[in-house]
Amino acid sequence: MLDIVNLHAGIDDGTAIRPILHGLDLSVKAGEVHAVMGPNGSGKSTLAQLLAGRDSYRVTAGSVQYLGRNLLELPPEERARAGIFLAFQYPVEIPGVANIYLLKAAVNAVRTHRGEAELDAIDILALVRDKLKFMGMDEALLYRAVNQGFSGGEKKRNEILQMALLEPKLAILDETDSGLDIDALKIVADGIAAMRSPQRAIILVTHYQRLLDYIVPDRVHVLAQGRIALSGGPELAQELERRGYGWVDTASATRVGATA
Amino acid sequence: MTTAELRLEDLIGRDYRQGFFTTLETDTVRRGLDEDVVRLISAKKNEPAFMCEWRLKAFRHWLTLAEPRWSSVTHPPIDYQAISYYSAPKSRKDGPQSLADVDPELLRTYEKLGVPLQERALLAGVAVDAVFDSVSVATTFKDKLAELGIVFCSFSEAVQEHPDLVRQYLGSVVPYTDNYFAALNSAVFSDGSFCYIPPGLRCPMELSTYFRINAMNTGQFERTLIVADRGSYVSYLEGCTAPMRDENQLHAAVVELVALDDAQIKYATVQNWYPGDKDGKGGIYNFVTKRGDCRGANSRISWTQVETGSAITWKYPSVILQGDDSVGEFRSVALTNHYQQADTGTKMIHLGRNTKSTIISKGIAAGHGHNAYRGLVRVARSAYGARNYTQCDSLLLGDTCAAHTFPYIEVKNPSARVEHEATTSRIGEDQLFYCQSRGLTPEDAVSMIVNGFCKDVFKELPMEFAVEAQKLLGVSLEGSIG
Numbered sequence: 057m058l059d060i061v062n063l064h065a066g067i068d069d070g071t072a073i074r075p076i077l078h079g080l081d082l083s084v085k086a087g088e089v090h091a092v093m094g095p096n097g098s099g100k101s102t103l104a105q106l107l108a109g110r111d112s113y114r115v116t117a118g119s120v121q122y123l124g125r126n127l128l129e130l131p132p133e134e135r136a137r138a139g140i141f142l143a144f145q146y147p148v149e150i151p152g153v154a155n156i157y158l159l160k161a162a163v164n165a166v167r168t169h170r171g172e173a174e175l176d177a178i179d180i181l182a183l184v185r186d187k188l189k190f191m192g193m194d195e196a197l198l199y200r201a202v203n204q205g206f207s208g209g210e211k212k213r214n215e216i217l218q219m220a221l222l223e224p225k226l227a228i229l230d231e232t233d234s235g236l237d238i239d240a241l242k243i244v245a246d247g248i249a250a251m252r253s254p255q256r257a258i259i260l261v262t263h264y265q266r267l268l269d270y271i272v273p274d275r276v277h278v279l280a281q282g283r284i285a286l287s288g289g290p291e292l293a294q295e296l297e298r299r300g301y302g303w304v305d306t307a308s309a310t311r312v313g314a315t316a
Numbered sequence: 317m318t319t320a321e322l323r324l325e326d327l328i329g330r331d332y333r334q335g336f337f338t339t340l341e342t343d344t345v346r347r348g349l350d351e352d353v354v355r356l357i358s359a360k361k362n363e364p365a366f367m368c369e370w371r372l373k374a375f376r377h378w379l380t381l382a383e384p385r386w387s388s389v390t391h392p393p394i395d396y397q398a399i400s401y402y403s404a405p406k407s408r409k410d411g412p413q414s415l416a417d418v419d420p421e422l423l424r425t426y427e428k429l430g431v432p433l434q435e436r437a438l439l440a441g442v443a444v445d446a447v448f449d450s451v452s453v454a455t456t457f458k459d460k461l462a463e464l465g466i467v468f469c470s471f472s473e474a475v476q477e478h479p480d481l482v483r484q485y486l487g488s489v490v491p492y493t494d495n496y497f498a499a500l501n502s503a504v505f506s507d508g509s510f511c512y513i514p515p516g517l518r519c520p521m522e523l524s525t526y527f528r529i530n531a532m533n534t535g536q537f538e539r540t541l542i543v544a545d546r547g548s549y550v551s552y553l554e555g556c557t558a559p560m561r562d563e564n565q566l567h568a569a570v571v572e573l574v575a576l577d578d579a580q581i582k583y584a585t586v587q588n589w590y591p592g593d594k595d596g597k598g599g600i601y602n603f604v605t606k607r608g609d610c611r612g613a614n615s616r617i618s619w620t621q622v623e624t625g626s627a628i629t630w631k632y633p634s635v636i637l638q639g640d641d642s643v644g645e646f647r648s649v650a651l652t653n654h655y656q657q658a659d660t661g662t663k664m665i666h667l668g669r670n671t672k673s674t675i676i677s678k679g680i681a682a683g684h685g686h687n688a689y690r691g692l693v694r695v696a697r698s699a700y701g702a703r704n705y706t707q708c709d710s711l712l713l714g715d716t717c718a719a720h721t722f723p724y725i726e727v728k729n730p731s732a733r734v735e736h737e738a739t740t741s742r743i744g745e746d747q748l749f750y751c752q753s754r755g756l757t758p759e760d761a762v763s764m765i766v767n768g769f770c771k772d773v774f775k776e777l778p779m780e781f782a783v784e785a786q787k788l789l790g791v792s793l794e795g796s797i798g
């Protein structure tokens with residue numbers, strides 16, 4: 057579904073491009089769940105936002121194929137319509153725009169793209185109510201301005217609510233588990249787990265093993281210094297939990313050494 | 317590198333697609349202004365002596381005034397002697413001969429705004445008979461209204477047919493001494509609308525369709541007078557969302573509203589004149605004096621405006637709350653893009669007891685636009701129990717635009733309660749990206765955010781107008797902002 061090859065990218069600060077990713081390779085197939093871990097500042101959000109199309113991140117080399125197409129050619133809204141969803145690490149507030157309104161616009165943008173009829177306010181509401189309950193969210197949040205004055209947990213749940221409604225093919229969740237208490241984490245994790253399906257790929261960006269206790273990933277990758285330093289099965293996450301990221305450098309060095 | 321490079325600057329930097337220039341031949345009086353020109357205007361309009369006298373007094377007063385300098389707008393000096401102050405109704409023969417000759421971009425705009433076919437031709441200045449359809453519709457309306465005793469006609473007609481009403485109310489809200497532009501307007505005003513609703517009558521229709529058509533020929537010094545007699549009600553819609561053809565750079569209109577006991581006037585405006593190009597060249601200067609007088613007890617006047625056009629807008633629709641328990645309302649959306657400047661707001665003058673006023677101002681600035689809210693709330697010593705609530709929000713798109721708020725509050729009665737809230741927010745790249753990542757185009761995202769911001773004002777517009785206003789912002793955002 058997603059093939060990233062030798063990706064070099066950086067942030068465009070207006071005058072120059074400051075490199076962040078240095079030759080990243082990642083391949084994700086439909087039905088798989090991949091966890092991407094790594095220390096702060098290693099480039100996880102850069103990767104996530106770049107895949108969603110944020111244009112302040114510039115690709116300087118490498119390629120990204122999504123469902124056989126060059127993903128990098130598409131503007132963000134076309135990526136979304138083609139089934140890519142990013143749950144933001146820091147969901148954005150939009151004053152004056154009711155949450156339900158954005159949900160409706162988003163669902164209909166995707167439906168129109170798929171050649172399906174648009175849903176009216178009543179259909180949307182019926183659809184949303186169902187998911188809302190599952191996410192343990194108060195209906196009042198639908199009528200508040202998008203993310204404005206939402207607690208950290210409410211924001212993260214709202215992201216998962218959007219994902220549930222949009223039914224993406226590739227979901228990228230950027231630290232959706234950060235800042236949640238145990239109860240909220242369980243709800244969010246259940247929400248994500250419910251989305252797991254043979255047709256869908258999920259990339260979980262996380263720092264913590266605890267989310268992976270609920271959603272056991274097929275693959276775990278450690279991002280360090282702008283590339284995948286180490287990959288493994290679910291046990292890699294547990295090892296990281298025990299040893300911390302400091303261990304990755306030596307581990308990757310020895311593994312690279314071993315295979316050389 | 318990617319095609320996903322549509323930045324906010326690109327989005328708001330697009331051209332106004334609605335502007336167009338064609339010069340029409342007109343029967344114009346020589347340029348410049350003196351007493352002879354004022355007399356000539358009055359004579360050409362066959363006005364009674366009192367009108368001519370009034371115009372001359374206004375002119376003499378104007379000579380003693382200097383152009384106001386206190387607002388935040390700047391423009392090159394206006395040469396008042398270079399303007400012709402009288403044009404006969406314009407000949408259509410030099411305009412486009414059919415819709416096929418009209419700028420297709422303009423037609424596309426009309427289509428997007430849902431302007432009816434026959435009106436498109438009219439607005440684009442096409443010399444076709446389609447106009448007559450609309451005019452006859454207007455005449456039918458007028459006859460129906462006349463049966464009820466409602467007077468609704470052009471100002472010139474009112475001067476001829478109802479001189480006593482005109483004489484009684486003209487200048488009673490905005491005297492010619494009020495300000496520079498009001499004095500100028502009083503001296504030379506060309507035409508406008510007049511409306512009188514008799515006691516106890518609820519005007520059964522929005523006075524809009526007729527006005528739209530009527531407004532075509534009112535020229536640059538327009539004058540409107542609306543009188544709602546005791547217990548009557550009228551809702552009045554001025555302007556239209558479609559850009560109108562206009563070669564006059566300076567517009568100085570005056571609108572006077574009078575509400576007697578228990579009467580209510582709702583006045584809504586949508587203004588979309590040519591704002592100038594993206595370098596700030598051309599565009600209309602719109603210096604308007606609009607004021608309502610809640611003269612009777614328990615009367616109510618509300619102004620609702622959506623301003624997206626003009627290079628410079630200078631406009632403060634106000635309410636004088638004389639009658640006890642009277643209510644004044646002002647709701648405004650003002651959008652400035654490119655080098656547009658708007659200095660707009662309101663004045664609420666509380667004189668009567670238990671008078672209430674509400675002010676909701678939404679300023680949107682993009683490009684190099686400057687948007688200032690200037691509002692005065694004055695509570696006189698006599699205004700026991702007066703209340704005002706002001707909410708003043710600014711939305712910025714990009715970082716080269718500016719918004720300012722100048723609230724003036726003068727309270728002479730300690731029992732008054734005056735509340736003021738103000739916010740400024742910015743549509744950021746992060747908000748656009750967030751919406752885009754949910755499948756919305758940048759245009760739809762900006763439109764959604766801006767419409768959300770304007771919700772409190774739009775919901776006060778008559779339904780049909782509200783839909784138009786939303787479309788207008790959509791189109792303006794696409795055409796001028798995004």
Ligand SMILES: Nc1ncnc2c1ncn2[C@@H]1O[C@H](COP(=O)(O)OP(=O)(O)O)[C@@H](O)[C@H]1O
Binds near residue numbers: 096099
């Ligand atoms: N918008 C930005 N402006 C400047 N630097 C940035 C920006 N985004 C990311 N960076 C830098 O890029 C590096 C990677 O950041 P990020 O992708 O957010 O890491 P992570 O999500 O793994 O914590 C960091 O050094 C960070 O400071």
Ligand SMILES: [Mg+2]
Binds near residue numbers: 101102145231
């Ligand atoms: Mg991050």
